[in-house]
Amino acid sequence: MIRIMEVCGTHTMAIARSGLKQLLPPEVRLISGPGCPVCVTSQETVDSVLGLTGLKDAPVITTYGDMLRVPGSVFGDSLLKRRALGADVRVVYSPMDALDIAANEPDRQVVFLGVGFETTAPGTASAVKAARERNVHNFTVLSMLKRLEPSIRALAADPGFRVQGFLCPGHVAVILGEKGMRFFTDDLHFPAVIAGFEPEEIMKALTLLLRDVRNGEAVLRNAYPSVVNPEGNELALELMEQVLEIRDDRWRGMGMIKESGYGLREEYADFDAEKRFGIRAGDPVELPGCLCGEVIKGALEPADCPAFGKGCIPDSPVGPCMVSSEGACAAAWKYSAIKALK
Amino acid sequence: MDDHVTLDHGSGGGKTARLINELILPLIDQGKDGSENALCDGAVLDIPRGDEEGKLVFTTDSFVVDPLFFPGGDIGKLSVCGTVNDLAVMGARPLYLSLSFIIEEGLPLEDLRRIAGSVGETASRAGIRIVTGDTKVVERGRGDGIYINTSGIGVTALDLKPENIVPGDCVIVSGTVGDHGSAVMLSRNPELGIMSDGIGAQLLSDCAPVHREALSLAEGLGKDLRVMRDPTRGGLATTLNEFVEGRKDAGIEIIEKDIPISETVNGICDILGLDPLYCACEGRIVLVTAKEAAGKALEILKKCPGGQNAAIIGHVTEDLPGALIVRTPLGTGRIAAKLSGSQLPRIC
Numbered sequence: 001m002i003r004i005m006e007v008c009g010t011h012t013m014a015i016a017r018s019g020l021k022q023l024l025p026p027e028v029r030l031i032s033g034p035g036c037p038v039c040v041t042s043q044e045t046v047d048s049v050l051g052l053t054g055l056k057d058a059p060v061i062t063t064y065g066d067m068l069r070v071p072g073s074v075f076g077d078s079l080l081k082r083r084a085l086g087a088d089v090r091v092v093y094s095p096m097d098a099l100d101i102a103a104n105e106p107d108r109q110v111v112f113l114g115v116g117f118e119t120t121a122p123g124t125a126s127a128v129k130a131a132r133e134r135n136v137h138n139f140t141v142l143s144m145l146k147r148l149e150p151s152i153r154a155l156a157a158d159p160g161f162r163v164q165g166f167l168c169p170g171h172v173a174v175i176l177g178e179k180g181m182r183f184f185t186d187d188l189h190f191p192a193v194i195a196g197f198e199p200e201e202i203m204k205a206l207t208l209l210l211r212d213v214r215n216g217e218a219v220l221r222n223a224y225p226s227v228v229n230p231e232g233n234e235l236a237l238e239l240m241e242q243v244l245e246i247r248d249d250r251w252r253g254m255g256m257i258k259e260s261g262y263g264l265r266e267e268y269a270d271f272d273a274e275k276r277f278g279i280r281a282g283d284p285v286e287l288p289g290c291l292c293g294e295v296i297k298g299a300l301e302p303a304d305c306p307a308f309g310k311g312c313i314p315d316s317p318v319g320p321c322m323v324s325s326e327g328a329c330a331a332a333w334k335y336s337a338i339k340a341l342k
Numbered sequence: 343m344d345d346h347v348t349l350d351h352g353s354g355g356g357k358t359a360r361l362i363n364e365l366i367l368p369l370i371d372q373g374k375d376g377s378e379n380a381l382c383d384g385a386v387l388d389i390p391r392g393d394e395e396g397k398l399v400f401t402t403d404s405f406v407v408d409p410l411f412f413p414g415g416d417i418g419k420l421s422v423c424g425t426v427n428d429l430a431v432m433g434a435r436p437l438y439l440s441l442s443f444i445i446e447e448g449l450p451l452e453d454l455r456r457i458a459g460s461v462g463e464t465a466s467r468a469g470i471r472i473v474t475g476d477t478k479v480v481e482r483g484r485g486d487g488i489y490i491n492t493s494g495i496g497v498t499a500l501d502l503k504p505e506n507i508v509p510g511d512c513v514i515v516s517g518t519v520g521d522h523g524s525a526v527m528l529s530r531n532p533e534l535g536i537m538s539d540g541i542g543a544q545l546l547s548d549c550a551p552v553h554r555e556a557l558s559l560a561e562g563l564g565k566d567l568r569v570m571r572d573p574t575r576g577g578l579a580t581t582l583n584e585f586v587e588g589r590k591d592a593g594i595e596i597i598e599k600d601i602p603i604s605e606t607v608n609g610i611c612d613i614l615g616l617d618p619l620y621c622a623c624e625g626r627i628v629l630v631t632a633k634e635a636a637g638k639a640l641e642i643l644k645k646c647p648g649g650q651n652a653a654i655i656g657h658v659t660e661d662l663p664g665a666l667i668v669r670t671p672l673g674t675g676r677i678a679a680k681l682s683g684s685q686l687p688r689i690c
Contacts, residue, residue: 016676017670017676018670018671018672018674018676019670019672019674019675019676020672020674022674022675023672023673023674065615093531093614097531199670199671199672203672325615333679334678334679335676335677335678
């Protein structure tokens with residue numbers, strides 16, 4: 001059995017939507033890794049976000065739509081539920097939209113939920129920078145930004161980790177460049193291929209990857225060269241460097257991982273929601289009956305989760321993997337034949 | 343007259359009468375056949391008693407779209423199309439419409455004028471008479487500008503329903519899908535900046551009455567026409583699921599590459615993270631016909647204005663009863679379930 005991990009939630013969705021797994025030989029398995037930003041956000045962080053809506057003079061919460069249905073620790077709780085009960089929660093497509101909301105409503109505090117990997121980090125950083133330049137001081141960011149590399153290193157360090165190669169996330173590679181993916185091969189000694197998102201591009205990358213796995217060659221290949229260059233996006237990296245600083249961070253199912261997240265630099269403390277609202281992630285919390293942590297690590301496939309399709313469906317999710325548009329369980333539920341056969 | 347709707351306009355007194363008589367009625371005047379043009383609380387109606395038109399079809403729908411004006415239409419046009427189309431896809435000739443406005447205090451009268459104008463224009467295009475109506479005003483903050491409810495009555499001789507579908511039948515759409523849903527989502531997010539200068543400029547809602555197409559199909563195909571629907575909320579995938587839901591003997595398979603979707607809609611959906619198969623249409627028909635009648639159905643649709651994109655997109659199969667299967671360009675199959683929760687909150 002050859003196990004390949006795709007580390008990007010967008011890949012997970014594209015693979016499910018195209019039905020690509022049906023074309024693979026039975027001995028090749030595609031496993032979803034920790035690439036769904038909302039899913040990897042720790043439960044205590046989700047709870048502290050929900051807590052923000054309960055404050056006196058609660059701020060406007062601005063967020064990508066993905067976060068809305070993520071369940072809180074209390075059964076039935078979510079931002080969507082809070083909104084129905086009167087909280088001011090607004091979906092935005094970019095942090096700049098959130099900044100505009102703050103600029104237009106100077107009497108309200110506006111918090112942007114900064115979820116994502118290196119892909120969304122530059123946009124978040126640029127909104128913080130713009131907030132300072134435009135003097136929009138009622139705007140803050142709650143940074144939940146995560147870094148790819150430390151999470152993969154943490155996974156690979158687990159003796160039970162059984163994966164032979166990686167399909168590298170094309171979008172993260174756009175920012176970090178080929179050099180940001182070198183650790184897969186040079187340090188961890190896995191074959192790795194940077195892949196695009198069209199089914200044909202994923203197939204091509206898989207073909208290259210399987211050949212390298214067979215030949216035992218831990219080389220990095222760029223099968224997405226039209227947009228991924230060796231050095232990455234220097235402008236984006238510079239922005240991140242100016243505004244964000246690397247810190248230890250907690251992940252769902254994986255616990256505290258050293259240097260795995262981004263917070264706002266001290267110079268931008270005025271725009272840091274953690275500081276403005278005194279947010280401290282509480283003690284680690286686990287959702288009862290939820291095995292999302294195992295799914296995120298690739299240790300459990302969605303269909304093998306006892307809750308999948310039973311207690312846990314998109315309309316009444318037990319955990320975030322079932323509700324995020326990049327979640328492995330959401331992909332499996334939305335696009336697989338499993339439920340039709342039930 | 344004032345510039346904005348006030349609570350007084352909903353008092354039921356003189357101001358209400360003036361709003362209705364001076365602003366709304368002239369715009370929705372349906373009295374061209376010499377009948378009364380003033381709306382009554384209760385309308386007395388003639389029911390045609392032709393040989394083949396035996397049954398009444400009655401439908402109602404409420405419209406809460408945000409924004410009120412979107413590329414290709416507005417809430418007024420939508421409120422007529424929605425109900426006319428619900429009648430039309432039952433094979434019914436649309437006859438009478440009721441029209442109720444729930445207006446939020448502060449709505450600019452100019453907006454109301456535009457909306458009522460659209461209502462009138464669309465109703466006359468669809469050949470449906472507005473025969474009764476109501477106007478209420480709610481306090482500021484209690485509504486999003488305006489909500490509209492319309493109910494419609496039509497007559498039909500047909501009994502179109504999903505139960506008529508049998509394996510082997512063909513599935514057809516009358517045009518590109520997803521235009522309305524993506525246009526509304528885009529106009530709700532002008533900050534994306536692709537609205538005016540980029541691809542967004544080409545994106546219009548498909549909002550339109552489909553009674554002509556529907557009646558031509560009903561007339562031309564007879565018993566070979568199994569069922570028609572306008573794939574509004576939940577889009578094409580949800581409608582097709584509803585056709586075979588619970589069936590033990592029939593499922594539907596559609597061929598992804600045969601589904602007409604404009605490049606613009608595909609692009610916008612990519613950016614917004616939407617699936618065009620789940621985006622609402624407001625001027626399309628999805629229909630199932632007997633296999634041998636599919637070519638004729640296509641011919642009929644292509645002859646109608648705007649029908650050049652009509653396409654056979656799949657067939658009814660025994661393979662996976664009760665389910666909708668999408669055959670991808672890779673040749674793989676996937677199940678497309680009904681929309682769960684809302685992909686697009688409040689688009690119609």
